[in-house]
Amino acid sequence: MDMFRLDGKVALVTGAVYGIGFEIAKALATAGATLVFNNLSQESVDKGLENYKKVGIDAKGYVCDVTDEEAVQKMVQQIKEEVGVIDILVNNAGIIKRIPMVEMSASDFRQVVDVDLNAPFILAKAVLPDMITKGGGKIINICSMMSELGRETVSAYAAAKGGLKMLTRNIASEYGQYNIQCNGIGPGYIATPQTAPLREEQENGERHPFDQFIVGRTPAARWGETTDLAGPAVFLASSASDFVNGHVLYVDGGILAYIGKQP
Ligand code: NAP
Numbered sequence: 120m121d122m123f124r125l126d127g128k129v130a131l132v133t134g135a136v137y138g139i140g141f142e143i144a145k146a147l148a149t150a151g152a153t154l155v156f157n158n159l160s161q162e163s164v165d166k167g168l169e170n171y172k173k174v175g176i177d178a179k180g181y182v183c184d185v186t187d188e189e190a191v192q193k194m195v196q197q198i199k200e201e202v203g204v205i206d207i208l209v210n211n212a213g214i215i216k217r218i219p220m221v222e223m224s225a226s227d228f229r230q231v232v233d234v235d236l237n238a239p240f241i242l243a244k245a246v247l248p249d250m251i252t253k254g255g256g257k258i259i260n261i262c263s264m265m266s267e268l269g270r271e272t273v274s275a276y277a278a279a280k281g282g283l284k285m286l287t288r289n290i291a292s293e294y295g296q297y298n299i300q301c302n303g304i305g306p307g308y309i310a311t312p313q314t315a316p317l318r319e320e321q322e323n324g325e326r327h328p329f330d331q332f333i334v335g336r337t338p339a340a341r342w343g344e345t346t347d348l349a350g351p352a353v354f355l356a357s358s359a360s361d362f363v364n365g366h367v368l369y370v371d372g373g374i375l376a377y378i379g380k381q382p
């Protein structure tokens with residue numbers, strides 16, 4: 120199983136204080152990687168450091184807004200000096216705004232695209248030169264069901280995550296010759312704070328209609344757990360996936376394969 124080990128590798132997982140990013144980071148660290156993460160404020164970075172400490176991981180955290188190119192370049196340089204060259208980048212930080220499209224302001228739309236699409240470009244651009252010099256690297260972009268599907272209220276998110284799938288393919292196309300693999304993970308509906316409003320118990324004690332809809336729409340008949348993403352992340356970060364490039368691995372309990380239950 121040595122091909123799955125990440126000993127000696129430095130991994131940066133953006134926004135990884137809790138949720139999907141934290142679980143992926145934990146898996147990479149368990150496979151041997153040295154873990155680095157960032158978030159928007161010192162307070163959330165401290166929270167992350169506490170979370171990692173609790174599970175026995177000695178992570179390093181940086182305050183950095185992933186949409187700020189200058190700050191990202193500075194952080195990547197600082198990581199290089201303090202920890203080492205980044206071998207694995209996971210573009211995890213993301214936001215969603217659930218607003219009907221005709222009611223959505225252009226600035227809200229831009230903000231979602233800025234965090235979910237422009238930032239992965241900024242991060243990848245910052246780490247690629249050292250990966251090229253070092254002779255290889257792994258970039259994992261956290262995509263979504265919405266890289267393939269649309270639904271009411273998530274126009275900006277779907278546009279950004281669809282774009283992120285194509286950015287993934289383009290990075291693979293442009294930098295594959297340098298032994299750099301860029302792949303995506305497309306989580307299905309995963310129980311995290313981001314999806315909490317869709318799972319809130321109703322006043323009458325019943326499950327949220329969206330919650331019931333997702334369980335009915337998923338062949339696995341459940342929401343995903345963040346731990347469902349651990350194995351796929353280690354695979355795509357490790358040399359076990361050295362000839363996998365430009366792929367999006369959907370971890371969705373089968374949603375994309377399913378037409379839905381017949382009435
Ligand atoms: P989450 O719980 O909302 O966590 C996202 C993290 O990113 C938060 O800690 C957030 O900080 C941070 N962040 C947001 N903007 C940032 C910025 N500009 N700079 C640095 N950090 C920033 O989300 P999640 O559910 O774990 O999702 C993680 C990723 O998976 C996202 O890209 C999301 O779109 C994607 N995804 C989620 C699901 C799902 O079902 N949950 C499914 C498919 C894809 P704060 O704590 O300050 O908000």
Ligand code: GCO
Pocket residue numbers: 215217262263264265270273276305306307308309313314
């Ligand atoms: C929504 C959800 C989704 C998921 C996820 C699906 O409102 O439909 O928030 O977009 O979080 O990205 O893969």
